[in-house]
Amino acid sequence: MVNICVIGAGYVGLTTAAVLAELGHEVCCIDKDQNKITELNNGKIPIYEPGLSEFIAKNTNRLSFNTNLEEGVKKASIIFICVGTPSLADGKTNLSYVDAVINEIAPCIHSYKTIITKSTVPIGTNEQIYEKLLAKKISPELFNIVSNPEFLREGSAIYDMLHPDKIVVGLRQDDTQSLPIIQEMYSRIQAPYIVTSLNGAEMIKYASNAFLATKISFINEIARICEAFHIDVNDVSKGIGLDPRIGPHFLQAGLGYGGSCFPKDVKSLEQIALSKQIHPLILQAVQTVNDTQIDVYIHKLKTLFPDLHTKKIAVLGIAFKPNTDDTRDSPAERLISRLSQLTCDVCAYDPKAKLSHDQHHVRQVNSLDEAIKGADCVVIATDWDEFKQLDWTEIKKQMNGTIIVDGRNCLNRKEIEQCGLRYVGVGRG
Numbered sequence: 001m002v003n004i005c006v007i008g009a010g011y012v013g014l015t016t017a018a019v020l021a022e023l024g025h026e027v028c029c030i031d032k033d034q035n036k037i038t039e040l041n042n043g044k045i046p047i048y049e050p051g052l053s054e055f056i057a058k059n060t061n062r063l064s065f066n067t068n069l070e071e072g073v074k075k076a077s078i079i080f081i082c083v084g085t086p087s088l089a090d091g092k093t094n095l096s097y098v099d100a101v102i103n104e105i106a107p108c109i110h111s112y113k114t115i116i117t118k119s120t121v122p123i124g125t126n127e128q129i130y131e132k133l134l135a136k137k138i139s140p141e142l143f144n145i146v147s148n149p150e151f152l153r154e155g156s157a158i159y160d161m162l163h164p165d166k167i168v169v170g171l172r173q174d175d176t177q178s179l180p181i182i183q184e185m186y187s188r189i190q191a192p193y194i195v196t197s198l199n200g201a202e203m204i205k206y207a208s209n210a211f212l213a214t215k216i217s218f219i220n221e222i223a224r225i226c227e228a229f230h231i232d233v234n235d236v237s238k239g240i241g242l243d244p245r246i247g248p249h250f251l252q253a254g255l256g257y258g259g260s261c262f263p264k265d266v267k268s269l270e271q272i273a274l275s276k277q278i279h280p281l282i283l284q285a286v287q288t289v290n291d292t293q294i295d296v297y298i299h300k301l302k303t304l305f306p307d308l309h310t311k312k313i314a315v316l317g318i319a320f321k322p323n324t325d326d327t328r329d330s331p332a333e334r335l336i337s338r339l340s341q342l343t344c345d346v347c348a349y350d351p352k353a354k355l356s357h358d359q360h361h362v363r364q365v366n367s368l369d370e371a372i373k374g375a376d377c378v379v380i381a382t383d384w385d386e387f388k389q390l391d392w393t394e395i396k397k398q399m400n401g402t403i404i405v406d407g408r409n410c411l412n413r414k415e416i417e418q419c420g421l422r423y424v425g426v427g428r429g
């Protein structure tokens with residue numbers, strides 16, 4: 001058992017804290033947001049992440065929440081940095097939250113600490129953190145810096161952290177102390193270790209997200225070509241996915257990728273490359289395809305409805321993916337904004353997520369029935385299971401029109417057509 005301080009009570013921080021407590025450690029999770037900490041201390045979890053609430057409740061004897069960073073850091077021998085690293089306007093990474101944490105923890109280092117960065121940070125950041133702490137006159141005998149990037153997905157965060165496909169550990173060249181500490185801390189997790197330099201670990205994280213985003217933009221481009229030749233892209237995904245060199249995952253065409261990480265991390269890696277005068281052609285193409293994917297659907301809608309601005313559109317899904325209430329950079333919200341600009345009457349429904357801001361002509365309703373009632377067109381924007389299992393005969397009765405736009409290529413086309421509805425996907429033949 002070790003004493004651990006996790007800084008940042010967001011998706012990654014809360015999951016890290018809960019999993020480390022489950023592994024038997026004494027964990028204090030710190031956030032500067034007093035409301036969040038009050039909620040957590042009252043047993044309320046500020047985000048929707050399946051199973052997280054129960055998992056935290058199960059481990060409360062070893063898990064505490066606080067705003068007092070000094071107290072948390074002083075007691076701990078291991079410190080996790082899990083604060084946000086959002087994009088700046090130019091696509092580079094905003095490191096102000098990480099910098100603030102370093103400034104706050106520096107005066108509290110009086111005994112040996114292993115400082116682990118879980119936040120996704122640009123190449124070179126962990127080396128810079130080490131130098132910054134030295135510049136603040138912290139003795140190198142008192143700390144080490146480790147990069148331990150996180151690969152969890154929202155919606156399955158706990159499972160992913162307990163069953164990772166690898167544990168990536170980036171170390172400074174002369175650091176012989178940290179690896180055994182990390183291995184001991186994670187001793188109950190079975191996974192291969194990738195031990196590399198600090199820069200290497202940072203790059204593995206960016207390359208991983210960029211590759212997954214590339215797969216999505218690739219299949220979206222293939223879907224556009226499929227459409228021109230009346231080919232079903234879902235068959236193509238299955239066909240190519242069976243080749244183990246390609247793999248079946250992340251080949252679902254649709255509205256494109258979103259969320260708090262893919263868009264910002266691909267942009268950041270592009271900027272990292274440009275900072276070294278490397279022109280990242282693939283990364284730029286990946287973003288261009290993604291940035292124009294909503295246009296594909298708007299074009300379809302305009303062709304289906306020449307008087308689109310007079311139509312009532314039910315948009316099912318607001319979250320950037322199912323099983324989360326996260327709307328950060330959500331393709332569903334991007335689509336809603338475009339429909340709002342076109343002055344359509346938009347009725348949005350999501351089982352968990354809320355629209356992040358008010359928009360003209362857009363209403364969020366509390367039930368699926370309310371959204372669908374009188375709709376000229378239903379758009380599936382997030383592939384929640386409950387949308388995949390809809391009774392289309394009943395839906396048809398409630399709609400005014402007959403068009404179902406499958407923005408995630410996740411519906412059974414035949415089933416929908418048999419109910420007398422018209423199915424519109426992307427690249428579905």
Ligand SMILES: NC(=O)C1=CN([C@@H]2O[C@H](COP(=O)(O)OP(=O)(O)OC[C@H]3O[C@@H](n4cnc5c(N)ncnc54)[C@H](O)[C@@H]3O)[C@@H](O)[C@H]2O)C=CC1
Nearest residue numbers: 008009010011012031032033082083084085097119120150
């Ligand atoms: N969300 C995800 O699924 C994944 C995120 N990541 C990376 O992990 C990092 C964190 O992401 P999220 O958990 O989504 O962020 P988040 O935005 O949900 O949470 C960050 C938390 O840090 C807190 N915070 C900021 N500055 C602080 C300070 N000085 N002291 C204490 N608390 C502070 C904020 O109040 C907030 O609660 C990012 O770098 C992200 O790229 C990595 C893998 C998965």
Ligand SMILES: O=C(O)[C@H]1O[C@H](OP(=O)(O)OP(=O)(O)OC[C@H]2O[C@@H](n3ccc(=O)[nH]c3=O)[C@H](O)[C@@H]2O)[C@H](O)[C@@H](O)[C@@H]1O
Nearest residue numbers: 150151152153154216250251252256257258259261320321
């Ligand atoms: O760094 C991160 O934050 C995380 O980013 C992603 O996880 P997440 O953003 O939770 O969600 P994904 O399941 O990867 O989906 C991302 C987006 O791609 C879209 N997507 C996904 C798969 C697919 O085939 N097609 C597709 O359009 C989803 O709808 C969603 O908008 C990665 O999968 C995680 O490994 C990583 O840790």
